[in-house]
Amino acid sequence: MKNEVAEILKRNQLSVTDSRQKILELFRLSNSALAHADIEKKTSEQFDRVTIYRTLQTFVEKGIVHTIPTTDNSVLYALCKDNCSQGRHHDNHVHFICDNCGTTYCLEHITIPNVEVPGNFVTKRTDVVVSGLCDKCS
Amino acid sequence: MKNEVAEILKRNQLSVTDSRQKILELFRLSNSALAHADIEKKTSEQFDRVTIYRTLQTFVEKGIVHTIPTTDNSVLYALCKDNCSQGRHHDNHVHFICDNCGTTYCLEHITIPNVEVPGNFVTKRTDVVVSGLCDKCS
DNA sequence: TAATGTATTGCAACTCTGTTGCAAAATAAA
DNA sequence: TTTATTTTGCAACAGAGTTGCAATACATTA
Ligand SMILES: [Mn+2]
Ligand SMILES: [Mn+2]
Ligand SMILES: [Zn+2]
Ligand SMILES: [Zn+2]
Numbered sequence: 213m214k215n216e217v218a219e220i221l222k223r224n225q226l227s228v229t230d231s232r233q234k235i236l237e238l239f240r241l242s243n244s245a246l247a248h249a250d251i252e253k254k255t256s257e258q259f260d261r262v263t264i265y266r267t268l269q270t271f272v273e274k275g276i277v278h279t280i281p282t283t284d285n286s287v288l289y290a291l292c293k294d295n296c297s298q299g300r301h302h303d304n305h306v307h308f309i310c311d312n313c314g315t316t317y318c319l320e321h322i323t324i325p326n327v328e329v330p331g332n333f334v335t336k337r338t339d340v341v342v343s344g345l346c347d348k349c350s
Numbered sequence: 351m352k353n354e355v356a357e358i359l360k361r362n363q364l365s366v367t368d369s370r371q372k373i374l375e376l377f378r379l380s381n382s383a384l385a386h387a388d389i390e391k392k393t394s395e396q397f398d399r400v401t402i403y404r405t406l407q408t409f410v411e412k413g414i415v416h417t418i419p420t421t422d423n424s425v426l427y428a429l430c431k432d433n434c435s436q437g438r439h440h441d442n443h444v445h446f447i448c449d450n451c452g453t454t455y456c457l458e459h460i461t462i463p464n465v466e467v468p469g470n471f472v473t474k475r476t477d478v479v480v481s482g483l484c485d486k487c488s
Numbered sequence: 489t490a491a492t493g494t495a496t497t498g499c500a501a502c503t504c505t506g507t508t509g510c511a512a513a514a515t516a517a518a
Numbered sequence: 519t520t521t522a523t524t525t526t527g528c529a530a531c532a533g534a535g536t537t538g539c540a541a542t543a544c545a546t547t548a
Contacts, residue, residue: 227495227544248534260498265535281419281479285505285534306465311474325463327444327480336449336482341419342465344474365515365524386505398527403506423505423534 224274231259235267236276245280245290245307245316280307280316281339290318307339310346317346362412369397373405374414383418383428383445383454418445418454419477428456445477448484455484 217236218228226232235251251264268289271277280288292303306322309315324338344350355374356366364370373389389402406427409415418426430441444460447453462476482488 229496229544231497261534262499262536263497266496279421281421281477283417283419283425283477285423285425287421287423306467308467308471319467322466322468325465327463327478328460329444329446329457329480329482330460330485332485332488333446333480334483334488335480337480339419339421339477339479339481340465341477341479342467342471342473342475343477344467345472347468347470350470350472367515367525369526399505400507400528401526404525 220276224276226270226274231255231263231267232270234258235264236271239277239289239291243317245288245318247286247288249286278303280309281341282309288316290316293320307341308346309341309343310349311343312345312349315346315348358414362414364408364412369393369401369405370408372396373402374409377415377427377429381455383426383456385424385426387424416441418447419479420447426454428454431458445479446484447479447481448487449481450483450487453484453486 217233217240220236221228221232234255238251238254239246248264248268251268252261255264268277272279272289275292277289278292280290282288288307290307303318304324306319306324308317308319310317319342324340327335327338329335355371355378358374359366359370372393376389376392377384386402386406389406390399393402406415410417410427413430415427416430418428420426426445428445441456442462444457444462446455446457448455457480462478465473465476467473
């Protein structure tokens, strides 16, 4: 729904532009996380590389998407569900990266366990990334 | 101890070269994880960039160091303790990245919790990365 | 709806990171 | 010491990410 996408942008005080609409739509249609390269492949005819970088950055800042750490010099992005906002992500779920097909899933229903850290360390964020074989590859 | 470093290399069926000795020593002297860039800064007068890339790759393959996922298009490396070997890492600990000073610690004594995944997913590896403020920055 | 100010985009140029092939050098084996 | 094997450095390249700036698109107000 183009309209719903525009709503999300407005709610986040972003002007509604073609690139933001299209890229946000891509995330909504995908059931897995996307890398910059994925988005570039699907939209490079339409948008400049730089625009994609800036759009992703903006989405992260606004709490529209969240990042997923990886071990291969890439960053993955996925939609934040509920009520994330500027600087406050509430995506408290585990991520799964398939070693075989590379697909990365937000396991929305599996919550991050509480992890103890030494006395004077302060936890701001905890990422849990599981890798292995996804349901399609196992 | 240069000698001990050489022992580790031999034990892993690697020929003992200047760059491997020096880089491995760097890891042993550091109490935090190192990125490629860190090693380059400390040794670029001595070794070519390419050699550092290849050395790190070799160390990971042999189980001498392990990687730590990040959210910023970089990969961190840290020494494996005990008995990791080719393809079999037993580093089952949590990592902590300080948002302020950037230092990344292996929390050797905090073990990775068991994380449930959906039925047909197969877990091969679980990474837990906590970020926030380290003891020096809090 | 049209005019205006503001925010976003595309482009060009650049830097930084990582990779590859190959000849020279270093290491290990005999 | 000689020889075979492995590793290194260099050069060249490819790809990823950044920045400044002018052109364009968007939001606002009249
Ligand atoms: Mn997610
Ligand atoms: Mn570690
Ligand atoms: Zn898969
Ligand atoms: Zn710190």
